[in-house]
Amino acid sequence: MAPPSAAAVDTPNVTDPSLYLEGIPHDRFAQIRATPGLAWHPYEDGGFWAVTRHAEVRHVSRNPELFSSAIGHTNLWDLEADALEARRSLIDTDAPDHTRLRRLVAGAFTPKNIRRWEETVRAITGELLDEFVAQGGGDWVDMVAAPLPIQVILTMLGVPTDDADYLVELSNYLVEGTGDAQSIPPDAFGNTTELRLLPFNSPASHALFEYGEGMRQQRQNDLRDDLVSHLVQAESEDERMSRNEYRNMFHLLVFAGNETTRTAISHGGMALAAFPDEWGRVLADPGLIDSAAEEILRWATPVMHMRRTATTDTELAGTSISEGDKVVMWYASANRDEAVFEDPFRFDVSRANSDHFAFGGGGPHLCLGAFLARLEVTVLLEEMAKRSIRLEQTSEPVRARSNFVHGVLSVGMQPAGGTN
Amino acid sequence: MAGEEMVRVAVDQELCIGAGVCELLEPEVFELDNDIVISSVTGDGLLPRARADVVVDRCPSRAIAIVEEEL
Ligand code: HEM
Numbered sequence A: 001m002a003p004p005s006a007a008a009v010d011t012p013n014v015t016d017p018s019l020y021l022e023g024i025p026h027d028r029f030a031q032i033r034a035t036p037g038l039a040w041h042p043y044e045d046g047g048f049w050a051v052t053r054h055a056e057v058r059h060v061s062r063n064p065e066l067f068s069s070a071i072g073h074t075n076l077w078d079l080e081a082d083a084l085e086a087r088r089s090l091i092d093t094d095a096p097d098h099t100r101l102r103r104l105v106a107g108a109f110t111p112k113n114i115r116r117w118e119e120t121v122r123a124i125t126g127e128l129l130d131e132f133v134a135q136g137g138g139d140w141v142d143m144v145a146a147p148l149p150i151q152v153i154l155t156m157l158g159v160p161t162d163d164a165d166y167l168v169e170l171s172n173y174l175v176e177g178t179g180d181a182q183s184i185p186p187d188a189f190g191n192t193t194e195l196r197l198l199p200f201n202s203p204a205s206h207a208l209f210e211y212g213e214g215m216r217q218q219r220q221n222d223l224r225d226d227l228v229s230h231l232v233q234a235e236s237e238d239e240r241m242s243r244n245e246y247r248n249m250f251h252l253l254v255f256a257g258n259e260t261t262r263t264a265i266s267h268g269g270m271a272l273a274a275f276p277d278e279w280g281r282v283l284a285d286p287g288l289i290d291s292a293a294e295e296i297l298r299w300a301t302p303v304m305h306m307r308r309t310a311t312t313d314t315e316l317a318g319t320s321i322s323e324g325d326k327v328v329m330w331y332a333s334a335n336r337d338e339a340v341f342e343d344p345f346r347f348d349v350s351r352a353n354s355d356h357f358a359f360g361g362g363g364p365h366l367c368l369g370a371f372l373a374r375l376e377v378t379v380l381l382e383e384m385a386k387r388s389i390r391l392e393q394t395s396e397p398v399r400a401r402s403n404f405v406h407g408v409l410s411v412g413m414q415p416a417g418g419t420n
Numbered sequence B: 001m002a003g004e005e006m007v008r009v010a011v012d013q014e015l016c017i018g019a020g021v022c023e024l025l026e027p028e029v030f031e032l033d034n035d036i037v038i039s040s041v042t043g044d045g046l047l048p049r050a051r052a053d054v055v056v057d058r059c060p061s062r063a064i065a066i067v068e069e070e071l
């Protein structure tokens, strides 16, 4: 573990989950960004190097041989060896395991293949928006932001969309597990596994594993043209993935496929309501929809950080990093880096620079679902524009107590000047 | 185009993770195999230098390289 330098003493705390109940502590990140070198940030079992500037997040992301995803954990806290093995998913691997697992799912998520889902996404979105308008608004998260991505990813996986509510509920408990307060007991959902062996230390992971296992058994004798069948085939026939890899992949696809996009749409709705003139520009010129979608992703930064572990002694921003040190990339900060984004705290639907790190800073772990998420956000904006929906916020957001997912649990919205 | 410097690009298939960014940016030059989900260069693999630099930079796994300069 690196020696905490003298500067460490002054590093403002950015990990206390309760800070995030008020939103991202941007002033603290700005202070760290402005300090030369890397800041050492104390944390439970030692500490980590806080990487907060765009250029350095990019460097860490794109040099996986120096900064490993497989050692320790990709979240802030280290896992014991047996827990890491039990919980290891695509996200916690390095090449060659990463390349093998990623290729099993990559085909479904290429830009070309994602485009084939456009009509499905459009139909789901239209239905949700029509209902939102018909009801005169309500909880934006419940009515639009949560159902849209979960219905889309379940359709791709081949999971019955009737189970969407249950899977969203599990996913909410998982986000709690990234904070410091879980609201369900260890034996919830009939769980008997030690929590440290479950993703996010949550009994909801047990339930999600069980659900994935049920799907596996169903598809084993009844292969279809869906993602679960594809994984089952890779697991059973070709032995390209183990049973444990299957259950963690299923878990990751369900969680990552819904929680993050829903967060983007939640913050997107809030931004459109807070900056009606910016949305007005999009309504007047639909040519701005693509840049508006990218700006929403930058603005929302649904995943606020990922962690790597140094494989060797190295140097970054003039600071020496020792082998084994934790290195944490704060996307939430890089996406407000004033050296890269002009006037970064302005929500600008025509921002020319779309080099944000909402999907990570590049490198092999670049978000698998990036093109799917972009499609969902873009189609949402198109369908809102088509219906001339302008949003008015009717209640304060309830935010997740998490330093990892920039989650919004609920926020009231109503359509102003909607279709009627 | 007259005066525009052309370069040849290639894909390292060991490194490719099938993200498809190359095919999105330069569909005339890159094609993803739908079964093995690995990119390869179709045709002569020639691109103007500026556009080649962009795909090299955007490929998440650094699998694309410029193999011949100034053709
Ligand atoms: C706005 C929505 C989304 C955001 C902001 C987001 C963000 C991220 C980030 C930051 C990473 C880590 C990148 C890195 O370590 O370099 C990631 C990885 C990942 N995301 Fe997303 N994501 C979103 C949507 C999705 C969707 C819809 C899926 C669908 C399945 C998905 C699946 C994944 C997977 C499987 C990984 C792990 C990739 C790997 O390790 O190779 N994400 N995402």
Ligand code: SF4
Residues within 6 Å of the ligand: B011, B015, B016, B017, B018, B019, B020, B021, B022, B023, B030, B032, B038, B039, B058, B059, B060, B061, B062, B063, B064
């Ligand atoms: S962008 Fe790179 S990783 Fe993605 S398909 Fe092309 S060569 Fe492969």
